[in-house]
Amino acid sequence: MTSTVMNSNSTEHYEEEKKSTIERFKSWWSPTKLDLDKFSHYVDQNILVIRYLPYAVGCLGIVVIFRSIRMATKFTKAKQIPRSFIRKNVQLNGRVDSINLDGTFKVEHLPIIPLPWHRLYRDSLLNVRLAFVSPSISGTYWMRLNMTNKPVKFQLIYRMNDTNQLLAIVRPYGYKLPKSMGTLNETLVRNGLASLNQSDNVLVSTKKQSRLLASLESCQTKAMKDGSGMWSINHKETLLESTKRMFDNMLNKLKSSRQ
Numbered sequence: 001m002t003s004t005v006m007n008s009n010s011t012e013h014y015e016e017e018k019k020s021t022i023e024r025f026k027s028w029w030s031p032t033k034l035d036l037d038k039f040s041h042y043v044d045q046n047i048l049v050i051r052y053l054p055y056a057v058g059c060l061g062i063v064v065i066f067r068s069i070r071m072a073t074k075f076t077k078a079k080q081i082p083r084s085f086i087r088k089n090v091q092l093n094g095r096v097d098s099i100n101l102d103g104t105f106k107v108e109h110l111p112i113i114p115l116p117w118h119r120l121y122r123d124s125l126l127n128v129r130l131a132f133v134s135p136s137i138s139g140t141y142w143m144r145l146n147m148t149n150k151p152v153k154f155q156l157i158y159r160m161n162d163t164n165q166l167l168a169i170v171r172p173y174g175y176k177l178p179k180s181m182g183t184l185n186e187t188l189v190r191n192g193l194a195s196l197n198q199s200d201n202v203l204v205s206t207k208k209q210s211r212l213l214a215s216l217e218s219c220q221t222k223a224m225k226d227g228s229g230m231w232s233i234n235h236k237e238t239l240l241e242s243t244k245r246m247f248d249n250m251l252n253k254l255k256s257s258r259q
Contacts, residue, residue, distance in 0.1 A: 072113040076124030078164050081156065089206065091155040097125050099144045103135035103194075104128065104165065107154065130185050131157040131167040132200045132216055136230050139193030147172065147184070157209065158200075167200065169212060185212070190219040192229020 075081050075092070085092075094107040105128040135143065154168035170184040188194035196216055224231045 072111055072115055074111050074115075075109045075126060078126060078159055078166050079161070081159065081166070086156050086159050089155055089157060089208065091153050094126070094128075094152055094154055096147045096150050096152055098148060099140060101137075101140060103130065103140045103143065105130075105147075105152075105154075105170070107152065110151070127163070127165045128154055128168050128170070129160075129165050130188070130194070131169055132197055132213055133185050133189055133194040134197045135188055135194040136192075138229065139188050142193055143184075143188075150174070152184075183212070186215055186219050189216050190223055190228070192223040192227075192231045195230065196220055 073080075084090075093110045093112070095110060097106040097108055099105055106125040107128045108122060108125055150172060151174040153171040153173055154166070155171070156166060156168055158167040159165075160167065171182075172184060185194075189196065223229060
């Protein structure tokens with residue numbers, strides 16, 4: 001009997017607490033007619049702000065995206081390029097201004113969104129070197145003949161802080177090219193105009209780079225088998241090529257000893 005009375009009292013207490021909570025919520029949540037009139041008046045007074053607010057938020061989002069991917073930024077030095085670009089192997093557009101005797105490209109970066117004042121920095125060029133390959137003298141002259149003043153896409157692989165160079169995978173575009181050409185790195189090796197640069201192998205960090213290196217090795221094997229370019233039986237190494245090869249070997253050994 002006593003337990004029944006206690007259960008009844010607890011149930012009544014629970015119901016009272018429930019009703020009290022609901023009443024407090026209603027008093028806080030239920031708007032009065034005056035509140036609704038004030039809200040309606042505020043909306044009428046600020047209808048333009050409310051109407052264009054989604055557009056403002058959208059524009060702000062676009063600005064944030066532009067800043068993150070640097071669509072309107074013109075890079076004039078290798079150190080200006082964010083580390084995230086190197087890590088993600090971002091591909092940039094450019095124009096080949098000239099090619100040094102060692103096969104290094106002087107490239108003018110062309111941002112996605114060009115701005116009028118970018119013309120002031122036309123002479124500020126990036127030093128771009130073909131990743132994983134060492135062009136021969138013949139390869140360098142071939143590139144000078146076919147690549148100078150041509151548009152290219154260069155995919156960032158690594159930044160050499162000591163020489164201010166960018167190692168990249170270079171792809172010609174914007175003019176008629178054989179569909180089988182692929183990357184410039186592969187084309188040179190396939191035709192015996194460049195050999196693999198073993199010192200760059202330590203820079204391989206992604207599956208995509210590993211696939212490219214495997215493709216380059218396949219291209220070099222085929223070039224050696226076919227006797228193309230520098231692998232030709234009749235090919236005689238010039239004094240300049242011999243000196244360049246010796247210098248490259250010494251440089252590679254020096255780099256290996258530092259690591």
